[in-house]
Amino acid sequence: MDVTNKLTNMKKPVDYFNYLYGLERTGMKYDLKNIQKLLEHIGNPQEGIDFIHIAGTNGKGATASFIASILAERKLRTGLYTSPHILKFNERIRINGKKIPNKYIFDFINKNKKFIDKLKPSFFEVTTAVAFQYFKEQKVDIAVIEAGLGGRLDSTNIVKPKLSIITQIAMDHMQYLGNTLHAIAKEKLGIVKPDIDVIVSDNNEKLKLLFRKSIKKEHLFYLDDHADIKESGKSGISLKIKYLNKTYSLKYSSPIPGKYQFRNAAAAVLAVLMYTTGKRLFITPKLIAKGITNVKENTGYRGRLEVIKEKDRTYIFDISHNPAGIKEALNNLPVKNIDVVLFGMMADKDYKSSVDEILRYSKNIIFTRPNYTRALEPTVLYEYAKAKNTNNNLFNIRLLSNAAKQAEIIAGKRGCIMVIGSFFLVSGALRIFKLQKHFT
Secondary structure, eight states: OOOTTTTTTOOSHHHHHHHHHTTOOSSOOOSSHHHHHHHHHTTOTTTTOOEEEEEOSBSHHHHHHHHHHHHHHTTOOEEEEOOOOSSOGGGGEEETTEEOOHHHHHHHHHHHHHHHHHHOOOHHHHHHHHHHHHHHHTTOSEEEEEOSSOSTTSGGGGSOOSEEEEOBOOSOOHHHHOSSHHHHHHHHGGGOOTTOOEEEOOOOGGGHHHHHHHSOGGGEEEHHHHEEEEEETTTEEEEEEEETTEEEEEEEEOSSOOTHHHHHHHHHHHHHHHHHHHTTOOOOHHHHHHHHHTHHHHHOOOOSSEEEEETTEEEEEEOOOSHHHHHHHHHTOSSSOOSEEEEOOBTTSOHHHHHHHHHTTOSEEEEOOOSSTTBOOHHHHHHHHHHTTOSOEEEEOOSHHHHHHHHHHHHOTTOEEEEESOHHHHHHHHHHTTOGGGGO
16 A cells, blocks of 8 residues: 555544554565654654553563552553554553554654655554653653564564563464474564573473573573462452562452463563562552453453353454464353354464364354455354364355344343454444443
8 A cells, every 4th residue: 555645634633543554564574773763763762751661472561550550559651562552543552441543643743754654664664653652741750562563573562661571472473484383482572681680471381491591590580480369259359469579469340351461460460569569659559450351441351261241142352363362262261151252364474373262162163254355254264163064053144234143043032152362353343243342
């Protein structure tokens, strides 16, 4: 898409966002040169900001959001930069839960458009620059940021953080990061900086030797060495965190279904304790628990086993988009019976392993296509599933709106529909089902 000439007289909000989206490239340039030049052009706003930097395959957004929510409860002015968004671009950049205003984005583009057109940075590079400048100008106390892709050459890796976190490593983005867990983990470990503490919440025994080789012993903090997590009642969690010869005990109600979220929350608590202790900021277990419980309200963290009831029908939305994430989501379903699964994903994902997981959990499966250029054609999913010769009822419906109608027919007025496989699928389905109000 050639946006340079078409959008020289941008006036409407949609024009600005179309300009940004037009910067996204299929053939991704994967290095730090453009982000360095872009940040230099706008005055290196990342300098002087306290950052917590998070990389990993699964759990980045949750861990970042739990940290930001807790620090917001502590009354720190907390920036949060995550990706992608579900309904609106502004979701990616927040301060204490409040989304970046349209006007700020428009003004940034107007002021820097000539330089951007000449440099030709990617969508994510420009978005990262917008986030850093916004956080700088708004004088945040701290910014919690997640890497977009990998870590070593991700645009966010331009910062020197106060603390780094490595979440769960899984097979994803193999064309960029490598075809083994070891290779992918090495790319994620690229965010590790000299003399900066690193929390590792990944619990794969096969990767421990790599972590020990990549991070100095005095700066390596394994979550399992510091956290004791126990369930207490239906949705209650008892958590003990050991840090600097102290044990911090707290209980909280889990705001998000899924046992895998317990580790993300625990990593966030350890990160908060390490950061606040280093800054000599007092924080109570009660305040930490409140931050975990209020994560949705404080950060807009949504779309993870999200249950919405509209009249008598139940919808479950989950943005898991790789086999490991899909498996975790399906193993932690908040309802007993799902009548139909609406499934679609991007073409660069391991669709075979993903479909294998989906086939185990629902009799009725509709394969469809998210409205996005990199989306995989549902015929590929359908043909693979069909060849497995299972007893599932399989549907191949390319147009998402038609797929959603078929899902409603199968589920009936009192049934349950699950939408899983991609941010873009969840976004489109929310609009088609007219459920956006539940995500604002």
